[in-house]
Amino acid sequence: MKAPATPSMERCCSPWTRQGMPFASSSARTSAASDSSPQVVSSWKSRSGIPKKGSGGAPRGPVGIGCTRVSRRTEAPGKRAVPPLGGTAPSRSAKDLPLSDIRRGAGWARGVVGLGRVPSLAASMKNEMHPTARPTRVAHVMYGLEMGGLEQLVVRLSQHGRERGIDSVVLALGPDGPVRELLQRANVPTVWLGGLAGMTPAAIRRLAQEVDAFGADVVHGHDVGPWLNAVATRTLRPRTPVMGTFHQTVEPQGKLRPAAMAAAMFTQSLVACGSEVRASLERWSPKLLSNVVTIENGVPLEVATGEEARRAARERLGLPQDAKVVGYLGRLSEEKGPDLLVDAFLRHFADAKDTHLVMIGPGPMEASLRARAAASPLAGRVHFTGALLEASKLLPAFDVYVQPSRREGRSLSLLEAMAVGLPTVSHAIPAIREVHSDGQTALLVKSEDVDALGGAVKRLAHDAELRSRLGEAAKREAQRYSLSTMVDTYAKLYRGAAARAQA
Known part of the structure; x- marks a missing residue:
């Protein structure tokens, strides 16, 4: 869909994709x-x-x-020209401006x-x-x-x-x-x-x-x-x-x-x-x-953790302070596998009345996933936030982090969850195994296996000692992935x- 032009700010609707298809074009765009x-x-x-x-x-x-x-x-022809800087600009509503x-x-x-x-x-x-x-x-x-x-x-x-x-x-x-x-x-x-x-x-x-x-x-x-x-x-x-x-x-x-x-x-x-x-x-x-x-x-390693960070993050998300929270942060797109996590939660947590699922991030699958959750008996315990600025500050709200990716490069959200000290459930794909060790910093399961994913999440949700052990080990491992080191090298x-x- 072509983005509406504003009188002064250029906007882009380039038809090629980040995944490397620069030759596509369409008459609309x-x-x-x-x-x-x-x-x-x-x-x-x-x-x-x-x-x-x-x-x-x-x-x-x-x-x-x-x-x-x-x-x-x-x-x-037929359109009004924008006056130069210092002149009188045509009237525009706030919604016409890209940033207020x-x-x-x-x-x-x-x-x-x-x-x-x-x-x-x-x-x-x-x-x-x-x-x-x-x-x-x-x-x-x-x-x-x-x-x-x-x-x-x-x-x-x-x-x-x-x-x-x-x-x-x-x-x-x-x-x-x-x-x-x-x-x-x-x-x-x-x-x-x-x-x-x-x-x-x-x-x-x-x-x-x-x-x-x-x-x-x-x-x-x-x-x-x-x-x-x-x-x-x-x-x-x-x-x-x-x-x-x-x-x-x-x-x-x-x-x-x-x-x-x-x-x-x-x-x-x-x-x-x-x-x-x-x-x-x-x-x-x-x-x-x-x-x-x-x-x-x-990623930044000096991050807020502890009870105060947890309380503030849950308040912002509107979650009960005493609930168990399973969460994901990232794009809601096919390669990230958010549908696998939603299906696993709906299938395995119907009887866990105190457990909530939070999906942070936008993406092309958001509408269908919202509809799927809304049609289930667990509708009140599955939450979608859409795009949020500085969303990593909400990670302390989680008890368990899940990265259900079908394929990965090197997920920033995964590293940010480690830096906060969260135990993780993910698929045992090569890019994840570069970072996590099964049973030491995370629980890794076979890719595309919804029941295995749901079972691992449920195991962590019900075992506070295991969560603590994996989370502490993940936080120590996160020291390898310093933002400062990355920027120095670049x-x-x-x-x-x-x-x-x-x-």
């Missing part, structure tokens, strides 16, 4: 380029076919802390909107660790702004990289979503590339324009589709190195496979988030012509790539 749609025009002048940063005064691109880039637009707290005002740098004035490029791009040194600038390319582990990792990497001399901008293709607000809260500049299908000349040109405007030293694509688009920008910026991080084990297929193999040869590093993802990369990338490295996902990789490109 490519209508943004029709004569009846507004045409996006860059708000800075061109240099050799690529827009540039303004010289002197305020920056003209997506630079600054906590800003979202906005382009001037020329309207199609984004404000525009006279005197701000053209092409920039945010929470404060952007005085200069040097001030906004300050290196907090080395104030006199120029930071390394990284442009992250990802699919969209819906909530997911990949998107939250990009937010944290951008936010905490600043302390290590890494400045970031996020270039987002795809649908809008709550991650946009997380980026703003983290003061990460963000650019929406609206209405452009991936791997088209227009999309590649636009990505290159934004990379040039930010002055990026490295372009970092996340998962196959965004990574291929990032590599394609090298046709316009051949000296800017590209790297890609792969967050799942989905491999390029069909016509996409030879394109990915070729792109790998023009990529500084292919990064896997775990051993299983690395094995997947090594199956299709050219062995002698690509550089595959592993940087394991990391920062080193960025600086190395930038230095080699400048040599």
Whole structure:
């Protein structure tokens, strides 16, 4: 469905998916380029076919802390043009604005909107660790702004990289979503590339324009589709190195496979988030012509636990303080297996009146799962929250965490549950066995076996001593997956790539 355009903020409904299908298109979604749609025009002048940063005064691109880039637009015949900054804007309701707290005002740098004035490029791009040194600038390319582990990792990497001399901008293709607000809260500049299908000349040109405007030293694509688009920008910026991080084990297929193999040869590093993802990369990338490295996902380890955190989380979720709570945090999509958990709970907990199931997260299966639960006698004990910001703060509400994934890369939610000290039930698939040991930090069962899953969850729910033992062991094991270590490793990789490109 095509997202409604707003007068000033670009929105995107790119038809290609994060899983790496950048060649798809549909007439409904490519209508943004029709004569009846507004045409996006860059708000800075061109240099050799690529827009540039303004010289002197305020920056003209997506630079600054906590800003979202906005382009001037020329309207199609019969549509009212938007006045320049400082003029009188047409009346708009709050629902028309992507974020209610984004404000525009006279005197701000053209092409920039945010929470404060952007005085200069040097001030906004300050290196907090080395104030006199120029930071390394990284442009992250990802699919969209819906909530997911990949998107939250990009937010944290951008936010905490600043302390290590890494400045970031996020270039987002795809649908809008709550991650946009997380980026703003983290003061990460963000650019929406609206209405452009991936791997088209227009999309590649636009990505290159934004990379040039930010002055990026490295372009970092996340998962196959965004990574291929990032590599394609090298046709316009051949000296800017590209790297890609792969967050799942989905491999390029069909016509996409030879394109990915070729792109790998023009990529500084292919990064896997775990051993299983690395094995997947090594199956299709050219062995002698690509550089595959592993940087394991990391999560914050200093998290709130204990009775006060438990009480606050249950209050926010509307759960009884004395109930037993089984929970899941993640996308409600087929590969994550939320249907297996709902079925297991409905089948095995009909007689456990004090046990509740909480499903935190949005996804394409949400409506059908809600309907399934509502039609059962357990309707009052199965809860769906939809998308929530900072949802990991609700994990202390759980007694048992369940990760029912059919396939995985390296789940952030799984690691966050370990950091809180939760015992886990999951499937014994390779990516889970990289992290958990059956009977030591979790109970692992055969994949797709609803009865085995339900039985393991019921065993943990009824055995407080087992929960405590597994949870404490999981918390100790979580120390291997530090957010700080992950960001340090990426920062080193960025600086190395930038230095080699400048040599």
